[in-house]
Amino acid sequence: MSIQIVNVTKKFGNLEAVKDVTLEVKTGEFFTLLGPSGCGKTTLLRSIAGFNQPEKGEIYFNKKRVDKIATHKRGIGMVFQNYAVFPHLNVFNNVAYGLKARNFSADEIRPKVSRALQMVRLAGMEDRFPNQLSGGQLQRVAIARALVIEPQVLLMDEPLSNLDAKLRVEMRSEIRELQQSMKITTLYVTHDQEEALSISDRIAVMNHGVVEQMGEPWEIYNTPVNRFVAGFIGTTNFFEGTLISEQGGQGIVQVSEIKMKVSAHSPCVGEKVSFAIRPEAFKVAQEITEAERSCFLSLPGRVNKVEYLGFMTKYDLELCRGLSVKVVSYDVLPQHLRKTGETIELCYDPQRVLIC
Amino acid sequence: MKSRFWSLTTILIFLIFFFFMILPVLNLFTGSFQTQEKGAFTLQNYLSFFHYPSYWRSLWNSILIGLISAAGAMIVGVPMGYMVSRWNVMGKSLIVTLSTLPLMLPTFIAAFAWVILLGRGGIITKFLQTWGIHIGSIYGYPGMILVFVSQLYSYVFLMTLSGFSAVDESIEEAGCSLGSSQLRTFWTVSLPLVLPTILSGAILTFMSAIENFGVPMIIAQQTPNLVVKAYIEFTSEVGTHPGMAYTLSIFLILITMASLVAQRYYLSKRNFIQAARGKPKVKQLTPGKRLLASGIIYAFLIFTLIPFFVALVLSFMEMRGPVFYPRFSLQSYVYAFSRSARPIFNSYFLATISTLVAVLIGVPTGYILTRRKSAYSNALDIVIMLPFVIAGTILGIALITFFNQGWIVLTGTWVILVLSYVIRKMPFIARSSASILYQLDPSLDEASISLGVSPMKTFYKVTFRLMMGGVVSGAILSWVTIISELSSTLVLRSPSWSTMTVEMYQGVVSDDLGKAAAFSSIMIISTVIPLLLATKYFSKDKGGGILL
Ligand SMILES: Nc1ncnc2c1ncn2[C@@H]1O[C@H](COP(=O)(O)OP(=O)(O)OP(=O)(O)O)[C@@H](O)[C@H]1O
Ligand SMILES: [Mg+2]
Numbered sequence: 023m024s025i026q027i028v029n030v031t032k033k034f035g036n037l038e039a040v041k042d043v044t045l046e047v048k049t050g051e052f053f054t055l056l057g058p059s060g061c062g063k064t065t066l067l068r069s070i071a072g073f074n075q076p077e078k079g080e081i082y083f084n085k086k087r088v089d090k091i092a093t094h095k096r097g098i099g100m101v102f103q104n105y106a107v108f109p110h111l112n113v114f115n116n117v118a119y120g121l122k123a124r125n126f127s128a129d130e131i132r133p134k135v136s137r138a139l140q141m142v143r144l145a146g147m148e149d150r151f152p153n154q155l156s157g158g159q160l161q162r163v164a165i166a167r168a169l170v171i172e173p174q175v176l177l178m179d180e181p182l183s184n185l186d187a188k189l190r191v192e193m194r195s196e197i198r199e200l201q202q203s204m205k206i207t208t209l210y211v212t213h214d215q216e217e218a219l220s221i222s223d224r225i226a227v228m229n230h231g232v233v234e235q236m237g238e239p240w241e242i243y244n245t246p247v248n249r250f251v252a253g254f255i256g257t258t259n260f261f262e263g264t265l266i267s268e269q270g271g272q273g274i275v276q277v278s279e280i281k282m283k284v285s286a287h288s289p290c291v292g293e294k295v296s297f298a299i300r301p302e303a304f305k306v307a308q309e310i311t312e313a314e315r316s317c318f319l320s321l322p323g324r325v326n327k328v329e330y331l332g333f334m335t336k337y338d339l340e341l342c343r344g345l346s347v348k349v350v351s352y353d354v355l356p357q358h359l360r361k362t363g364e365t366i367e368l369c370y371d372p373q374r375v376l377i378c
Numbered sequence: 379m380k381s382r383f384w385s386l387t388t389i390l391i392f393l394i395f396f397f398f399m400i401l402p403v404l405n406l407f408t409g410s411f412q413t414q415e416k417g418a419f420t421l422q423n424y425l426s427f428f429h430y431p432s433y434w435r436s437l438w439n440s441i442l443i444g445l446i447s448a449a450g451a452m453i454v455g456v457p458m459g460y461m462v463s464r465w466n467v468m469g470k471s472l473i474v475t476l477s478t479l480p481l482m483l484p485t486f487i488a489a490f491a492w493v494i495l496l497g498r499g500g501i502i503t504k505f506l507q508t509w510g511i512h513i514g515s516i517y518g519y520p521g522m523i524l525v526f527v528s529q530l531y532s533y534v535f536l537m538t539l540s541g542f543s544a545v546d547e548s549i550e551e552a553g554c555s556l557g558s559s560q561l562r563t564f565w566t567v568s569l570p571l572v573l574p575t576i577l578s579g580a581i582l583t584f585m586s587a588i589e590n591f592g593v594p595m596i597i598a599q600q601t602p603n604l605v606v607k608a609y610i611e612f613t614s615e616v617g618t619h620p621g622m623a624y625t626l627s628i629f630l631i632l633i634t635m636a637s638l639v640a641q642r643y644y645l646s647k648r649n650f651i652q653a654a655r656g657k658p659k660v661k662q663l664t665p666g667k668r669l670l671a672s673g674i675i676y677a678f679l680i681f682t683l684i685p686f687f688v689a690l691v692l693s694f695m696e697m698r699g700p701v702f703y704p705r706f707s708l709q710s711y712v713y714a715f716s717r718s719a720r721p722i723f724n725s726y727f728l729a730t731i732s733t734l735v736a737v738l739i740g741v742p743t744g745y746i747l748t749r750r751k752s753a754y755s756n757a758l759d760i761v762i763m764l765p766f767v768i769a770g771t772i773l774g775i776a777l778i779t780f781f782n783q784g785w786i787v788l789t790g791t792w793v794i795l796v797l798s799y800v801i802r803k804m805p806f807i808a809r810s811s812a813s814i815l816y817q818l819d820p821s822l823d824e825a826s827i828s829l830g831v832s833p834m835k836t837f838y839k840v841t842f843r844l845m846m847g848g849v850v851s852g853a854i855l856s857w858v859t860i861i862s863e864l865s866s867t868l869v870l871r872s873p874s875w876s877t878m879t880v881e882m883y884q885g886v887v888s889d890d891l892g893k894a895a896a897f898s899s900i901m902i903i904s905t906v907i908p909l910l911l912a913t914k915y916f917s918k919d920k921g922g923g924i925l926l
Contacts, residue, residue, distance in 0.1 A: 073824055093827045100828035106821040110843050120829030164825075171829060 023084045023174035023207050024049045025070065030079030032065050039065040040076070041231040047224075050205040052198065056218040057228035058254065063211045066228075067179050070209065072096055083175060094123075099173030101181040105160040107152045107167070113139070114148035116163055120171040138170035141200060158189045169200065176201070176208040182217065190214075194221050215255050219243065227251050249378050252298050258376075259347040262296045272372060274319075279342040283319045285372035296378060303374040304349040306337070307367050308358050320369035323347070325360050335359065339366065384750045387742050388758060394739065395761050399801050402780035403631070403768060409779065410624035423625040433607065433622070437629055440603040443522050444588040444633075450527035451534040451583040454678065456576055458531075459538025461671055465661050468672040475913065476679045477536065480529040482855070483686055483905055484862035484879065486592025487898045489525045490886050491685030492516060493597060494692065499700075521597040526587045528682040533586070537579030541572035545658055581641045585634050589769035591865035592879075596886055604630045605771045609869065612775050620779065627772040634767040642763070689898035697892030710896035718881050718893075722900065725878040728792060729860040732799035737853050740804045741845070744811025745837075749820065762805040773798050774869030790872040798866040803856040810852040814845050854912040858905045878904075 025047040032040040039062040047053040055063040069076045072093035081089040088096050099120075108116050117135045126134070139145050142162035152160060161181060168176060181197070182190045198221040201208050212218050218225050219239040226236045227250075235247045246252035249260070263277035268291055273284050275295050284297055310320065323339030326346060337349045337360070349368060360366045413420045427433045462470055480488070495502045496516040506513060514520065545568055558566065594606045602610070604626050612623035663671060696707040715722070743762065746755050765773070777798055781788035788794040818841065826836040864879040871880055878897050885894030 071824075071828060073827075092832070093824075094830050094832050097830075098828055100825065102821045102825060104819060104821060106819060106825035108822060108825070108840060108844075110840075119826070119831075123830045123835075167825075167829065177828075 026082040028080045030076045032076045052208045052223045054210045054218045054222040054225045061228045062231040099168030099176045101164050101168050101178040103180045105164045109152050117167045138166040142166045179211045258298045278345045283372040284375045298376040301348045301350045304368050304370050318369045402776035405780045406624045406776045423621045436604050436607040439601050440588045444584040447526035447587040448580040448584040451531040454531045455534030459535045463539050463542035477532045480682045481532050485529045488685040489593040489596040491688040517599040518601045530583045533582040534579035537575045541575035591771045692895035693899035700889040710892040714896040721876045721881045729857045732796045733857045735800045736804040736807050740807025741811045743808035747812045748815040765802050770865030774866035792875050799860045814848040851912040854908045
């Protein structure tokens, strides 16, 4: 089942929580709404579920318009941020709840519930009550309860935000595996960009009720369409300067006291340019080959701060007065490690510069 | 559709309160400005009120007794609450249970029993006289204050207990770490934090004391208060002055309303207590001190329950009018069941019907207050607070006057009794339902709806089920308090619709102690057994929600 959202606007008083959003989730796709707190993710998800009524726009499931249909008739499964597991029912009855509403017989319900509990690795816990379960187990019950009714569409609103960091990472890959094996169309909400990148087929980045960019995780990360997306996904160094020369698709930009190379569609000489370079796009010292050194512009950087994390090292480097960059370098051997105050050579491939 | 259902329900609840409470009370108000015969405008009632000492003194008596009782409740309740929350006294949950009993048991039974013990010709009075010791009279202020403090102190005690239990330990530690001594920290940090809560409890004591009817009726004698005076003016055989009764009622409503406003809008805004993260430290006393502290607390608890033991014991003695003989006898019960079986039935019947209706209206009201918030629900929130400020006697007078003539005549029927009980108890049910709903996550409803269950069915299958425990215990508490309701019953009953409380009261005033004791005992048992059942459903915070 696919989901089409066409020009949906939802207002709370004067506030437009969702502004004219149009997007499509394809059948079997894992689609994520990503954005900072208060950007309207939940509001959009609840419009799709039918818990609120948009002022404008249409919502379709498989070309069938659903926005006037009551929630309980939309055939959705939903997983809530705070689990919302019924405290007065045991695990079995929680999972069986939706099946009973669909008038399945007891004989049909039992195997379905068992299978669902097996899927979320809770077999044998049927008789436990919610107050006897851990947070992760409750979340699994909530997921099993939503999946057992074999919904056409699965909606999840920050389902992992109440779990601790380690469990969150575990559960997210489990959710992804379940979704893959059931091929269920899923709309997932999170404000955690790493989570979004790791489990989604496609991502829509939202800000102030508007979808800023839609695309596969690598597109969002590598070719952000604007400064907001570039800044929100991952860490980025932003630069601003004036283009002082251009030649064969390569330009030189004067940034503060230094010159930096950028590639491709830059504007005319003399104009302002702003661009971004990811920390991992920089190479430092011994990583730079002779060829790179001759071809790219290399820069000296004074080490302001070193953070050694084992598999990677984070540097804060000062290129000139008032201009510092964040750089990460992987698998640094002890003899290559630099201390605060020392100078280090760095360079980057102008192809990896993001003009924005 | 579903929103229309709730709008209609809201309107219906408004109409009920408007028609059966607000209009009758407004009628009192206008009545206080009218002459008795022609209904012309007059200020005569108010002029008389300020002219005759017997009237304005009753106002003074009400206020003074209320204030002294509240102060007394604080003197007892605050240290006790502090000890139970911060020291390792023995059997804390037993202490809490025993302290709630006096609030549930009828206060006028306590008044009656203290008169038996300490009144003219009381057991203790006589005993002391044989030794040549003469205690002062219990009638008037001393008796009322004794009864009110010993029966109502729990409002302050329970509030203090929850207050001190909720002060985050780290706040007190912060005080100490800044160089303040422990005692200084108590006076400068802990007490100010808890004070608004304590004062709320004191205001509840104050309001209960001045709205109380049975206690002053039995024990006040030369110092009647507003309620008693209003009742007498309304029913006196010598010649009634309904206009004066209305005027006295208006004064009482003004006081109670001012207290409620103080509590709701002044104190609740100064409520600094937040959910404690670190539970406060419980001080480990030395065994000797622990025993002493526990002993003092239990001695007081037993003291507050003495009247009820006395009533129970008396009911099994042989009686001749006001005289009793220390011999076991079931005579009082035989008499009660054979001659007055009807009032017993009436009490149970009226309490059951009224409770059911109160639940039927109260639970949806609680739902509207929490889940259907709007300008109307805010108004509803205020409207259902009004019964708290209208003493039972006053509501009784208002209802009987309003439904005495016109298109609906209810005076003399059982319906008018049910009406007054429902109006007075429904707010409790609504409040307790609302407090349960506040704790229920709304996404539980949404989860159910998302699983394909319609909103209506969801209310029944999820919301209602989860509320049931709290609603049942709230209903039991309402039932129990209706069983022991005297103030409005005495005004509204008719000869065929007398209740146990009325019989018990008449036993007291006609010196038929056997009858009074037997009905007291039946009432005590009818109260304690359901309460024990209710504690099965109780969790601590639910109890608090219902009580307040
Ligand atoms: N019921 C409501 N009434 C009024 N305003 C609301 C309501 N629900 C949400 N809003 C507002 O709409 C905006 C979007 O809220 P929404 O809950 O969709 O954000 P979100 O992206 O889910 O944020 P978060 O990551 O914090 O959950 C916010 O500014 C919020 O204050
Ligand atoms: Mg949200």
